[in-house]
Amino acid sequence: MSRKLALAAALAALASPALAFEDGPGPNLVIEVDGTAKGEIVVDLLPDLAPKHVEQITALAREGAYDGVVFHRVIDGFMAQTGDVEFGKHGDDTSRAGMGGSSRPDLPAEFSQETFARGVVGMARSQNPNSANSQFFIMFAPGPFLDGQYTVVGHVIAGMDVVDAIKKGSQSQNGAVKDPDWMAKVTVAE
Template sequence: MQLRKLASSFVVLAGLMAGSTAAIAAEPDNTMIITLKGGDVTVALRPDLAPKHVAQIKTLVREGAYDNVAFHRVIGGFMAQTGDVEFGDMKDGYNAARAGMGGSKLPDIQAEFSNENFKRGVVGMARSQDPNSANSQFFIMFDTASSLDGQYTIVGDVESGMELVDAIKKGDAADNGTVSDPDRMIKVRIAADAK
């Protein structure tokens, strides 16, 4: 028994010494699943970093507010933005001219900045110039952008399906990533919910 514990400890220590970056999977209640045209993207939500933002996202997910919402702004090598439930719903009220300007019926959230870094797979909250204006929109990073560190709230990390995020239709770089005929989140759910 002691030998087994020692061997297990050695494996953990060896992983740490080798610079292992394997993350511990989120609990089902903090796992968001985004269904895209190519399959599912699994996001580990981070209430340890941004409890108010994560609570609001989970409320919107459970209301079905994110279903059919467009990726209205996608910049290759940077990020894919979605979550405008007011103007971005491609089945009910999509407004290409206003997508990205709306939020939800819930109140805006005070910033919850952290010391985490914006790197590939990180999910952050979109906002206006006011740091306390995040509401429903979020973005998924294609690559590192240290200029966002400490300026935007991090709410999660992609656990699987990043190749599907990479395949999201890109926007016009000359028009700040605006996408014509954009891809969408077909369905968004929390893993703990039976659906």
Template sequence: MAEIKDPENTVIIELEDGNVVIELLPDVAPAHCERMKELARAGAYDNVVFHRVIDGFMAQTGDVQFGKADADVRMAGRGGSDLPDLPAEFSKLPHGRGTIGAARSQNPNSANSQFFINFTDNDFLTGQYTVYGRVIDGMEHVDAITRGEPPASPDRMISVKVAVDVA
């Protein structure tokens, strides 16, 4: 496993095949990092499916309203949390392979709980979507997520924890 330099700003996503470790970037997008940690600590991301997974592009998840594995997954992607939407925190940080981006509607200030992990370098997203983290370990597990919009049998985040909270 990769060395965790800042446990308060590291998130561990447990998938069926193994853990994905994400280093958050609070110096780049502080509000988005805080939101991810708040929802993780509340257990809101636990059991949420990857509802939009496009080969050669990205895997999207985080719909805490409609994305629970036991819900109608076809509704996933339309909801968020009960918290207010976040203002964009765009940067020049590229949307490279393994980076975490905030999913949103056409309104740049509509990110809430949903996020995506880039399978490949998606530079065309740079400056259009907020980057707020990057995978530092377990990208092979991200690569193995079942494709589809939505996938017929979607993978899910079993649990999402802030590393400092894991005993």
């Protein structure tokens, strides 16, 4: 390898550190992303930490509810949020994306000692800690201020480069994304 290629590889590794997460017992959520970002994200779900949340996510994925749902709120250096199966379908009017959930009931918080590191997946909610439903977010960078405040449901074990490529939203609009990327297909692998 030439010095120029070696330097480029070293700089790329520094700019996008490898994830420390390995594939656990699962199940895994497999997300095919389309739009500006294209590729596959694999999330190792953590039923030992959040059994009710993992059950809800996997049930929605198996129903196809997440297929076509946009990444409606994406804040550079923080996180990418998706999962509004009610108001967040690609091709529809997504102006209310982030305000909805699913036909399933909201869930009681399942807070843990797990820290919000890069690649951690957490459940979005309102100010009520027991209001998580279908929306989730993936961390671009550590967010320890979220620890113990939001339910951790998984870790990205593959495709963090795809997460990093998701179209970012406007800083002045709290991350709202115009013409957002979306989850084309979401499946569960045991």
